[in-house]
Amino acid sequence: MIGRYRALRKAGLLGINERNVRLVNELNPRRLIRLVDDKRETKRLANAANIPTPELYGVIANPFHMRHLESYLDKPDGVVIKPANGSQGNGIQVLMEPMRGGWRRSNGQRALLEDIRFHVNNILSGMYSLSGQPDVAMFEYRVKFDEIFNPISFGGVPDIRIIVVRGIPAVAMVRLPTAESDGKANLHKGGVGVGLDLVTGKTLSGMQNGKTTDIHPDTANPLRNFSVPHWDTMLEMASKAYDVTGLGYLGADIVLDKTKGPLLLELNARPGLAIQIANRIGIRPLLKATLEADTEGLDALGRVELARKLYRSHVPEPI
Ligand SMILES: Nc1ncnc2c1ncn2[C@@H]1O[C@H](COP(=O)(O)OP(=O)(O)O)[C@@H](O)[C@H]1O
Ligand SMILES: [Mg+2]
Incomplete structure (x- = not known):
């Protein structure tokens, strides 16, 4: 080798x-x-x-937009959440479909609305952004x-x-x-x-x-x-x-x-x-x-x- x-x-x-x-x-x-x-x-x-x-369903750019969260997640075939300034797959959550009380993640685990809200807040804080600056959470069509x-x-x-x-x-x-x-x-x-x-x-x-x-x-x-x-x-x-x-x-x-x-x-x-x-x-x-x-x-x-x-x-x- x-x-x-x-x-x-x-x-x-x-x-x-x-x-x-x-x-x-x-x-x-x-x-x-x-x-x-x-x-x-x-x-x-x-x-x-x-x-x-992939179609963009919407973005959450500040805590005020958080009121749209549930409507962005309301997709029978799932949705992908990603930081607009992310890289290397960091901060991306692939939600497969709704399951009782939450959404099924691609690893089979369940994400609750609270978990997702927490994750979106982390994205907004810039946790995953290239520059460390505050970021925006995108919600897009989940590719099949x-x-x-x-x-x-x-x-x-x-x-x-x-x-x-x-x-x-x-x-x-x-x-x-x-x-x-x-x-x-x-x-x-x-x-x-x-x-x-x-x-x-x-x-x-x-x-x-x-x-x-x-x-x-x-x-x-x-x-x-x-x-x-x-x-x-x-x-x-x-x-x-x-x-x-x-x-x-x-x-x-x-x-x-x-x-x-x-x-x-x-x-x-x-x-x-x-x-x-x-x-x-x-x-x-x-x-x-x-x-x-x-x-x-x-x-x-x-x-x-x-x-x-x-x-x-x-x-x-x-x-
Ligand atoms: N809309 C989507 N539907 C399904 N999987 C996705 C979607 N967007 C991203 N992914 C998965 O996440 C990976 C990284 O996405 P990408 O948009 O390239 O961001 P990054 O900058 O973090 O590489 C992709 O290779 C794919 O496997
Ligand atoms: Mg990529």
Whole structure:
């Protein structure tokens, strides 16, 4: 395994300093980063550009709004509560459906109205916000995941992370919730990251808590060879996110709803590099080509086509 990582480093594993200097600082002006640090703003921008997102039922921005809480929770198919400025899955509660005296959480436990009110107050106080500043609680449609993911998912919605450089999709992975990750797919919460072949949208190998794995830890099913449905649409949505925000380096988080199709969850202006481990590739050579590619006159679809060419010429076809 260590030999494998050495080989990866040699093959161009991108480090965190290089990411910060060459990608975040150079491609993402601070005023643009602000657009995506607030998930409400991202939703507004996306919807204006016809990129679908989970419906926003309402927000609680101060204690006075707390009187709306019960009406926001009054959804037979559940609701998701999240801090507008959160990250890494922190502060997100996935409520599955009402159950006697409260709501069933994705981990099977019951949340009472009092618990939820307490949680919303914590969000308002800024407990989960990136800057520690007071925050806003969002209430949104709970995505119902597509059955294709049943064998390799546990208790939540998988999300597809696509890294986009200068509007060109470059690398992707699907993140799968586990018993440990409590209804969320974030790697920091114990989700499994599975590399995706950018050209076909097929799953490759996986990793959890920094270690490579080829099976889902809860279902024990093999992770390889699933085709992510609507792959072309997802690539186009991710590429369009560049037109919408101007961010030269971004990570688009997309989920697949059973009936509504692909929905954009959020955009990240400082996406991490674990995606290289999930894909077992170092992205430096691909990145170099992506940074130098001529995109003049190309729209989102044109950039997706270019992305596939660049990827195939820098990443070997999976066996
Ligand atoms: N509307 C939703 N329906 C179902 N699950 C969701 C929803 N929003 C978020 N999640 C779960 O929580 C995870 C993190 O959500 P995200 O919006 O990307 O916030 P963060 O910035 O914390 O990563 C997602 O990967 C998904 O598994
Ligand atoms: Mg996310």
